[in-house]
Each structure stands twice: as C-alpha cells, then as structure tokens.
Amino acid sequence: MEDKINQLLHEVENFRADALENVEEFRIKMLSKKGHISELFNDFKSLPVEQKKLVGQKLNQLKNFTQEKINHLKQTIEEKSSQQKTSENYSDLSLPVDFNHIGSRHPISIVRNQINSIFEKIGFVISEGPEIEDDWHNFSALNFAQDHPARDMQDTFFVEKDPDIALRTHTSSVQVRVMNNQKPPIRTISPGRVFRNEAISARAHCIFHQVEGLYIDKDVSFADLKHVLNHFAHEFFGPDARIRLRPSYFPFTEPSAEVDVSCPFCKGDGCNICKYSGWVEIMGCGMVDPNVLENCNIDSQIYSGYAFGMGIERITMLKYLVNDLRLYFENDVRFLKQFANAF
Numbered sequence: 553m554e555d556k557i558n559q560l561l562h563e564v565e566n567f568r569a570d571a572l573e574n575v576e577e578f579r580i581k582m583l584s585k586k587g588h589i590s591e592l593f594n595d596f597k598s599l600p601v602e603q604k605k606l607v608g609q610k611l612n613q614l615k616n617f618t619q620e621k622i623n624h625l626k627q628t629i630e631e632k633s634s635q636q637k638t639s640e641n642y643s644d645l646s647l648p649v650d651f652n653h654i655g656s657r658h659p660i661s662i663v664r665n666q667i668n669s670i671f672e673k674i675g676f677v678i679s680e681g682p683e684i685e686d687d688w689h690n691f692s693a694l695n696f697a698q699d700h701p702a703r704d705m706q707d708t709f710f711v712e713k714d715p716d717i718a719l720r721t722h723t724s725s726v727q728v729r730v731m732n733n734q735k736p737p738i739r740t741i742s743p744g745r746v747f748r749n750e751a752i753s754a755r756a757h758c759i760f761h762q763v764e765g766l767y768i769d770k771d772v773s774f775a776d777l778k779h780v781l782n783h784f785a786h787e788f789f790g791p792d793a794r795i796r797l798r799p800s801y802f803p804f805t806e807p808s809a810e811v812d813v814s815c816p817f818c819k820g821d822g823c824n825i826c827k828y829s830g831w832v833e834i835m836g837c838g839m840v841d842p843n844v845l846e847n848c849n850i851d852s853q854i855y856s857g858y859a860f861g862m863g864i865e866r867i868t869m870l871k872y873l874v875n876d877l878r879l880y881f882e883n884d885v886r887f888l889k890q891f892a893n894a895f
C-alpha cells in the first residue's frame with residue numbers, strides 16, 4: 553500500500569494543466585468517491601493495526617498535498633485568463649490611445665536659452681570652459697588679492713592644494729580663457745554651472761548657474777554697459793522694466809555696480825517679492841579692471857571693456873515665482889512637468 557501511495561504522490565507532483573476542465577478531471581480521478589485516493593482510504597480500513605499509524609499519516613499527507621495542488625492550479629489558471637481578458641481589451645484598435653507623455657525642458661535651461669538668445673542677437677558669442685579650474689583662471693587673473701576671503705575654504709570647493717585646483721566659483725574664469733586666446737574686439741557670454749561651499753537652503757545652494765558677459769574693444773564706456781543692461785531688462789522682463797545701478801565692489805571690475813530691475817510682479821509699487829522696495833537685484837557688473845586686461849595680455853591703454861554676471865536661478869525664480877532653490881535640483885517630475893508648455 554505504501555508503494556501505491558508513493559506512486560500517486562509522484563503522479564500528483566508531475567501533474568500539469570492549463571485548463572480548468574483538466575484540473576477537474578484530475579480531481580475526480582484522485583479525490584472523488586471512486587477516486588484513487590478514496591479507494592486507498594477504503595483499503596486502509598482492512599490494514600493490520602500496527603501499520604495503521606504510519607500508513608494513515610502518509611495517506612493524509614497525500615490527500616492534503618493533492619487538494620493543495622488542485623487549488624493552486626485552479627488559481628493560476630484563473631489569474632492567467634483574467635490577465636488575458638484585459639490584454640484583449642487593449643487589442644481593440646478603436647479604443648482611444650494613451651497620451652504620450654512628452655518631457656519638458658528644465659526651467660533653468662529654458663531661461664538660460666532665453667538669456668543666450670537675447671545676447672546672441674546683439675552679437676555676443678557663447679563661450680564655455682571647464683568646471684574644474686586652476687587658481688589663475690578663477691582668481692589670480694581676475695585681480696583677487698592673495699588674501700581675498702572668496703578664496704577661503706568656506707566659499708570654494710578645492711580639489712587639490714598647491715597648486716590650487718578648485719571647482720569654479722563663477723564663469724568669469726571662462727572669460728579669462730577667452731581673453732587669453734582671442735584678440736579684441738571680444739563680445740562673449742559664458743553660461744555654465746558654478747560651485748560655492750554654501751549650506752543648502754531655500755535661498756542658497758552649493759551648485760548654481762550663471763551667465764556672465766564680457767565686451768572689450770576700443771572706447772567701451774560705462775554708458776555702453778548701461779545701455780546693454782537696459783536692453784536685456786526690456787527683452788527679458790518686458791518693455792516697462794526699468795533698471796537701476798548701485799555702486800558695489802568686485803575685484804575684477806572698477807567701477808562696479810549691482811543691477812536692480814523694477815519688480816516684475818508689482819511693477820515697482822511694492823510687494824512681498826521685492827520686500828516692498830519696488831526693486832529686485834539681478835546681477836553684478838562693472839568696467840573690466842585694467843589689471844585684468846594686463847593679466848590677459850590685453851593693452852589697457854588701448855582697450856577697455858565691461859563685464860556683467862547674473863545667476864540663472866535668481867532670474868528663473870522671478871520669472872516663474874519659484875520660492876525654493878532646492879526645487880531646481882531635486883528633479884521631482886511634479887515640479888518639472890509644470891514647465892511642459894514653456895520653451
């Protein structure tokens with residue numbers, strides 16, 4: 553009898569089916585009143601008592617195993633057929649299609665492209681340079697004194713010390729490369745990623761983007777600078793935008809100024825974006841310091857120039873009213889897809 557049990561066990565183990573009818577046939581063959589397992593239970597009654605315990609256990613195991621196997625097969629077949637039904641629905645070609653989810657440009661790219669094109673239209677050429685820079689291109693050529701605080705470890709991510717190699721802290725470094733390699737007249741803008749060792753918060757980030765501009769020629773004056781900045785403000789913020797310049801300091805420009813634009817939201821009346829001043833700061837600018845020209849082998853007796861630099865994040869915040877810088881770097885699709893219709 554034990555042989556018979558083992559043989560049936562083997563048969564159950566190997567049983568396969570892909571239709572419910574086959575499973576039902578198998579159940580009848582094994583477990584119905586006249587099925588093989590039920591017959592064994594009948595034979596069991598006439599076994600000598602000493603064998604009953606062991607054979608009884610085995611027989612019960614066989615019965616349970618068979619029942620489980622049947623349940624399992626039924627379940628898998630039912631699941632498969634319901635999946636098939638849904639996929640059959642999709643084969644109905646008259647159903648409306650799923651929309652293609654078209655990606656969107658990152659807001660920083662949108663604004664960078666817009667700034668680039670405003671300057672390209674008036675003759676500026678885009679120049680790019682490395683994100684990892686040496687001390688000369690990022691600081692020394694730009695007239696930073698050896699003990700200038702911006703060289704401090706607090707602001708700069710150093711990659712190597714002596715000689716100092718660092719992640720560029722501004723794209724003015726690209727302009728040094730342009731001045732070293734080209735003869736005036738030079739009219740260039742340098743968009744790119746820059747790095748400063750700042751704690752990350754809604755208002756500051758250790759990575760951000762800049763567009764810096766440089767124009768060098770004979771007789772370039774502060775009036776030319778003001779004119780080009782005014783043009784930019786009108787093109788970017790609209791014909792009503794006004795600018796004002798406040799005296800400031802940068803090692804590489806003299807004189808230097810901060811540029812404010814009339815608040816694009818309240819048009820100068822005062823709101824919480826401009827902190828009720830009517831103005832928002834958008835960039836730094838100035839006349840290129842003659843030392844910088846000389847450092848780059850440009851004769852400062854013949855040539856003069858202006859430079860300006862703006863943070864793209866800041867301009868983007870003003871354009872789209874984004875109030876937290878971190879959103880630009882998290883790449884949360886819920887944020888990004890809001891720019892799907894922008895270009």
Ligand code: PHE
Nearest residue numbers: 722724836837838859860861
């Ligand atoms: N390089 C300056 C900065 O990163 C910006 C600037 C550029 C200021 C050119 C003046 C002239 O903050």
